[in-house]
Amino acid sequence: MYKFVHIADIHLGANREPTLEKLEIETFRKAMDKCIEERVDFILICGDLFHVGIPDLGVVKEAVAKMKEVKDKGIPIYVIYGSHDYTPTGTSIIDVLESAGIITKIAKGKVINDKLKLEFFIDPKTKAKLVGISARKIGLESKYYEILDRESLENEDGFKIFAFHSGLNEFKPAYLSQMETIPISYLPKGFDYYxxxxxxxxxxxxxxxxxxxxxxxxxxxxxxRDFEQTAKGEKRGFYIVSFSDKVEKIEFVEMKPFEGIYFEYDASYKNALQVQKELKEKLSELDVKDKIVALKIKGELSGGKTSDIDFFQLKNMLIENGAIYIYLNRHGLTSKEYATVKIMGEDIATIERKLFKESISSIKVSNESLKDEKGALLALELLKTLRQEQKLNESKKDYEARMQEHGIGTLQLSEVLK
Ligand SMILES: [Mn+2]
Known part of the structure; x- marks a missing residue:
């Protein structure tokens, strides 16, 4: 019997805060150590290995050192692109790591006569046949599925794995109701594992x-949201799949990234002073030693401003009591007296999406791709591009040129400007 690891959404480099940065890479190292310990035959990463397509080299160095160790133990690492691994210019760290022989991309194919023909990658040791579709930018991969030649994939014999980085309509969690997903019928039928x-x-x-x-x-x-869920006790980790000519066992391996504690507080019908006092009392009673604390403060204050609550002081108190990090979510906290927040959401990404969606209808444009949902998605994509910071040692001129190039890439203007 053979074993492979199925892991996804690792998002290395997502955290810039030093404590979290350390925990993030440590969790990755532990996961890779577990793969070595379990003597798995290969690792399959289904997208979002890194948080951005061109990550900070510090995190790349750490991750590559670990992956090299895994590879040297005879465990190959197979990947597909995730939505975060994508770069507008086309070359991402994933491509660099493939060139260096650290990882192997398994989503390879060609469009022949308007049909997307995918090529199976055969793992040399287990003879498992892998094929997949990478994510590109938001939603774009659905175009690939529309023209996918499923029949030839379905007709292939052997032990087959289909790797993908997309939500499926049939299994969509409620909180992602706005996310673009694809029907499961887009995937080829009869594979041993998806x-x-x-x-x-x-x-x-x-x-x-x-x-x-x-x-x-x-x-x-x-x-x-992920922080909150982990703090609430949601298990994080990956799967080890045992197989012969079919799947024999699917086992979830928990990697506890940190000890967490979740605290939710409703500030409705109270004024800012009362809230401050009550939060101080309640939070001081929590056992936060060596834990990450996820605080969710919501509700409408009956008096005072939300800024009257000294969250800095509350956070400091928790740190003094031994907490290693405080994640504070007060996006749902408003004030009756100063009701200015119109757009609400669980996190920054949701707020941005809602803002764009709501604002786009008031903007007059002639170009179809700038309208409605499409326009909002493009705006989000552009924001993501423009958020990149100037790199160390990068001159202002180079930075400007890079941003311009990425901007043009995102807006797909290169053809127009040629
Ligand atoms: Mn992800």
Missing amino acids: AGGHIHDRSENSLPGYEKVVFPGPLFTGYG
């Missing part, structure tokens, strides 16, 4: 023709 990524909730699913459709969820991310 290795998913992109959805940050763990799930094992099955439908006729599609047995064993699995999402491992994230290992450790910088997203607020």
Whole structure:
């Protein structure tokens, strides 16, 4: 019997805060050590290995050192691109690591006569046949699925794994109702295992023709919701799949990235002073030693401003009591007296998406791709591009040129400007 690891959404480099940065890479190292210890035959990473396509070299160095160790033990690492691994210019760290022989991309194919023909990659040791579709930018991969030649994939014999980085309509978590997903019928039928990524909730699913459709969820991310869920006790980790000519066992391996504690507080019908006092009392009673504390403060204050609550002092108190990091979510906290917040959401990404969606209808444009949902997605994509910081040793001129190039790439203007 053979074993492979299915892991996704690792998001290395998502955290810039030193404590979290350290925990993030440590969790990755532990996961890789577990793969070595379990003597798995190969590792399959279903997208979002890094948080951005061109990550900070510090995190690349740490990750490469560990992956090299895994590879030197005879365990190959196979990957597909995730939505975060994508860069507008086309070359991402994933491509660099493939050139260096650290990882192997398994999503390879060609468009022949308007049909996307995928090539199976055969793992030399186990003869498992892997094939997949990478994510590109938001939603764009659905175009690939529309023209995918499923028949030739379905007709192939042997032990087959399909890797993908997309949400599926049939298994969409409620909180992602706005996310663009694809119908499961886009995937070829009858594979032995469907290795998913992109959805940050763990799930094992099955439908006729599609047995064993699995999402491992994230290992450790910088997203607020993920932090809250982990602090609440949601298990993080990856799958070890044992197989012969079919899947024999699917086992979830927990990697506890940190000890967490979740605290939720409703400030409704209280004024800022009362809230401050009550929070101080309640928070001082928590056992926070060596834990990450996820605080969710919500509700509408009956008096005072939200800024009257001294969160800095509260955070400091928790740190003094031994907490290693405080994640504070007060996006849902408003004030009756100063009701200025119109857009609400769980985290920054949701707020941005809602803001763009709501604002786009008031803007007059003639170009179809700038309108409605499409326009909002493009705006989000552009924001993501423009958020990149100037790199150390990068001159202002080079930075400007890089941003311009990425901007043009994102807006797909290169053809127009040629
Ligand atoms: Mn992800």
